[in-house]
Amino acid sequence: MSYAERRERLASWLRGEALAACLIEDREGLRNPSLRYLCGHPEDACLFVLASGRTILVPWDANLARSLASADEIIPFTDFDRDVKAAFAAIARREGLSGRVELSGSTAHTLVEGIARASDAAIVCREGGLDQALAGMRALKESAEIASLRAACAVTNGILRSLQASLGEGGERTEAEVAQFVERGALEAGAEGMSFRTIAAGPARSFGIHAFPSYGNGPFGGEGLSILDFGVLVGGYPSDVTVTLARGRLSAGQEEMVGLVEEAYDLARSLLAPGRATREIALAVDSLFRRRGYAMPHALGHGLGLEIHEAPRISGRETNASVLAPGMVVTIEPGLYDAREGGVRKENDFLVTESGFETLTEACILRLP
Amino acid sequence: MSYAERRERLASWLRGEALAACLIEDREGLRNPSLRYLCGHPEDACLFVLASGRTILVPWDANLARSLASADEIIPFTDFDRDVKAAFAAIARREGLSGRVELSGSTAHTLVEGIARASDAAIVCREGGLDQALAGMRALKESAEIASLRAACAVTNGILRSLQASLGEGGERTEAEVAQFVERGALEAGAEGMSFRTIAAGPARSFGIHAFPSYGNGPFGGEGLSILDFGVLVGGYPSDVTVTLARGRLSAGQEEMVGLVEEAYDLARSLLAPGRATREIALAVDSLFRRRGYAMPHALGHGLGLEIHEAPRISGRETNASVLAPGMVVTIEPGLYDAREGGVRKENDFLVTESGFETLTEACILRLP
Numbered sequence: 009m010s011y012a013e014r015r016e017r018l019a020s021w022l023r024g025e026a027l028a029a030c031l032i033e034d035r036e037g038l039r040n041p042s043l044r045y046l047c048g049h050p051e052d053a054c055l056f057v058l059a060s061g062r063t064i065l066v067p068w069d070a071n072l073a074r075s076l077a078s079a080d081e082i083i084p085f086t087d088f089d090r091d092v093k094a095a096f097a098a099i100a101r102r103e104g105l106s107g108r109v110e111l112s113g114s115t116a117h118t119l120v121e122g123i124a125r126a127s128d129a130a131i132v133c134r135e136g137g138l139d140q141a142l143a144g145m146r147a148l149k150e151s152a153e154i155a156s157l158r159a160a161c162a163v164t165n166g167i168l169r170s171l172q173a174s175l176g177e178g179g180e181r182t183e184a185e186v187a188q189f190v191e192r193g194a195l196e197a198g199a200e201g202m203s204f205r206t207i208a209a210g211p212a213r214s215f216g217i218h219a220f221p222s223y224g225n226g227p228f229g230g231e232g233l234s235i236l237d238f239g240v241l242v243g244g245y246p247s248d249v250t251v252t253l254a255r256g257r258l259s260a261g262q263e264e265m266v267g268l269v270e271e272a273y274d275l276a277r278s279l280l281a282p283g284r285a286t287r288e289i290a291l292a293v294d295s296l297f298r299r300r301g302y303a304m305p306h307a308l309g310h311g312l313g314l315e316i317h318e319a320p321r322i323s324g325r326e327t328n329a330s331v332l333a334p335g336m337v338v339t340i341e342p343g344l345y346d347a348r349e350g351g352v353r354k355e356n357d358f359l360v361t362e363s364g365f366e367t368l369t370e371a372c373i374l375r376l377p
Numbered sequence: 378m379s380y381a382e383r384r385e386r387l388a389s390w391l392r393g394e395a396l397a398a399c400l401i402e403d404r405e406g407l408r409n410p411s412l413r414y415l416c417g418h419p420e421d422a423c424l425f426v427l428a429s430g431r432t433i434l435v436p437w438d439a440n441l442a443r444s445l446a447s448a449d450e451i452i453p454f455t456d457f458d459r460d461v462k463a464a465f466a467a468i469a470r471r472e473g474l475s476g477r478v479e480l481s482g483s484t485a486h487t488l489v490e491g492i493a494r495a496s497d498a499a500i501v502c503r504e505g506g507l508d509q510a511l512a513g514m515r516a517l518k519e520s521a522e523i524a525s526l527r528a529a530c531a532v533t534n535g536i537l538r539s540l541q542a543s544l545g546e547g548g549e550r551t552e553a554e555v556a557q558f559v560e561r562g563a564l565e566a567g568a569e570g571m572s573f574r575t576i577a578a579g580p581a582r583s584f585g586i587h588a589f590p591s592y593g594n595g596p597f598g599g600e601g602l603s604i605l606d607f608g609v610l611v612g613g614y615p616s617d618v619t620v621t622l623a624r625g626r627l628s629a630g631q632e633e634m635v636g637l638v639e640e641a642y643d644l645a646r647s648l649l650a651p652g653r654a655t656r657e658i659a660l661a662v663d664s665l666f667r668r669r670g671y672a673m674p675h676a677l678g679h680g681l682g683l684e685i686h687e688a689p690r691i692s693g694r695e696t697n698a699s700v701l702a703p704g705m706v707v708t709i710e711p712g713l714y715d716a717r718e719g720g721v722r723k724e725n726d727f728l729v730t731e732s733g734f735e736t737l738t739e740a741c742i743l744r745l746p
Binding site for chain 2: 036037038039050051052068069070071072074075076084085086089090091111113114115116117118120122133134135182184188191192195196198200201215216217218219220221222223224225241303305306307317323325326345346347
């Protein structure tokens with residue numbers, strides 16, 4: 009589907025909701041990848057989509073927009089003194105937008121109030137409106153998106169294989185060496201870069217879900233549990249995998265955690281199917297952990313797309329009403345963390361199909377002597 | 378100043394504003410480094426600071442919090458089903474918070490509404506309140522913060538020198554090679570990592586203010602203008618510099634842009650002084666560019682701290698009322714960009730002192746034959 013076709017789908021939704029327009033805003037500190045989804049411009053811009061389908065892009069970087077973006081009109085953000093309220097007021101006036109205009113529910117409270125004051129439009133800002141409509145569109149991947157996701161996963165699998173060979177050879181490595189090895193592999197294989205900041209946490213730091221800092225000059229892959237969580241980007245679409253490296257003789261507690269995470273992973277995988285509520289899968293895993301006296305401090309998985317964490321969420325939260333459908337690409341990533349034993353997590357990416365699912369990546373818990 | 382002392386200063390401000398408490402929330406997609414400033418916990422948590430000074434941290438990663446954070450009490454976010462509204466309601470009830478409680482003005486509109494519904498507290502969410510108080514505290518660096526910033530700048534200067542030596546040797550380099558060279562240098566010199574994703578844009582892509590993707594496998598440093606924008610982190614505090622590499626014979630347009638950026642940089646530097654309104658400096662540079670027929674599409678500079686872009690902003694916007702004061706650390710970074718000629722930017726970091734300023738970094742526009 010082209011950017012224009014996606015915008016026409018959104019415009020049709022706007023008309024159905026009796027909205028005159030919507031504003032997609034992406035800025036440092038509050039990213040909104042629906043911007044890129046709808047017009048190809050990667051970041052730092054306001055995108056106005058009118059119910060007529062007409063689209064106006066107001067980018068911080070007009071040169072970049074002219075080379076990358078699809079929109080009916082591009083107006084540099086500097087024309088409005090780089091102020092969202094001013095851009096909104098001017099465009100609403102020029103386009104005669106006096107009806108309801110929706111903003112993302114994540115928009116800063118003070119900005120929503122400021123825009124409402126600066127314009128005659130009736131501002132709509134809610135949970136489950138525009139955000140949910142866009143999340144729903146984006147959750148069901150089109151064939152070109154699936155091709156990019158497959159390509160990202162293929163690059164990732166190549167890196168996993170060369171990493172396994174390299175780690176099997178032994179020798180001391182720092183967290184940073186492993187992170188740079190992964191990144192070089194990604195770029196050499198044609199990826200645009202990493203899909204998020206690589207986490208390489210050696211045995212002393214793997215107890216953190218997301219180690220901080222994400223990697224450093226400390227040792228990686230020695231005796232005990234090390235976690236490597238990374239992904240690559242191809243055509244804007246990510247992979248996301250986690251390998252746990254279990255080296256040497258593990259403690260009884262570590263062995264139990266590793267076994268339990270493998271069991272949870274297999275359980276979750278056995279429940280992946282179109283039509284299944286993702287909450288059901290997450291609750292099954294939570295319950296397995298709880299029966300054995302453990303608790304997982306994060307969600308079981310998430311959708312993958314222009315955003316590394318997007319719909320559908322795979323969590324046990326009461327508000328999670330997601331149901332798996334063909335075309336969704338999700339992670340499954342059970343993990344357990346202990347301040348003394350360290351952490352273990354296993355994460356792979358899956359494409360939900362008409363008949364079940366396809367496993368796209370090959371990360372594992374790697375036992376090394 | 379210790380974390381507890383900073384919190385006591387904030388609590389005193391809360392009392393002065395007749396607030397019962399405030400909530401600092403940091404989450405993926407909406408970072409708030411005041412969390413780290415006030416308790417040392419790096420990210421993904423809610424921090425409740427009461428007017429009494431009592432402080433409750435609700436972290437996503439309780440293991441990480443127990444190893445890093447300073448707070449009177451730590452309650453895992455999982456106890457509230459990882460839901461901010463539920464955490465707020467429970468803590469407000471337990472602590473008897475029935476008065477005014479302030480949230481950051483950046484808090485999502487829908488979350489502000491949800492918290493207001495879930496609790497008896499009177500929610501305050503405004504521009505210029507809590508956010509401005511914290512920005513003001515953080516803008517004036519304490520001696521330990523200045524020591525970290527100096528250390529980050531020293532690492533950066535070492536990298537700049539080795540980079541200059543390496544680029545002077547000629548030979549083809551890719552953007553990714555340069556970015557990884559910089560990162561290896563940072564980690565080897567003891568930095569925690571990079572302060573933001575390195576931008577390495579060769580002549581074909583330097584026209585973007587922030588090239589996208591930020592680096593790739595394309596050539597860097599060949600004939601024309603290449604931009605390298607990077608910074609490192611030491612103890613949580615960043616440097617931020619931009620080098621432009623001008624190789625070979627430049628076009629008349631490129632020569633003019635380079636000369637003008639140097640002129641703008643010198644002009645801005647000549648105006649750096651305690652007591653000076655930052656808007657005045659920015660307007661002087663904007664006016665210089667305008668007189669010569671150019672326009673700069675971004676702000677002239679910004680404060681450096683736990684956030685890479687923080688107070689004081691150095692921009693010509695009407696709403697910018699910042700005044701330089703001793704202890705502020707800021708960047709100056711004039712830049713010009715042209716779709717055909719490419720881009721040029723020069724950025725260094727400065728500490729404002731009682732008597733003027735100190736230049737902390739040594740980036741330049743590097744001419745190579």
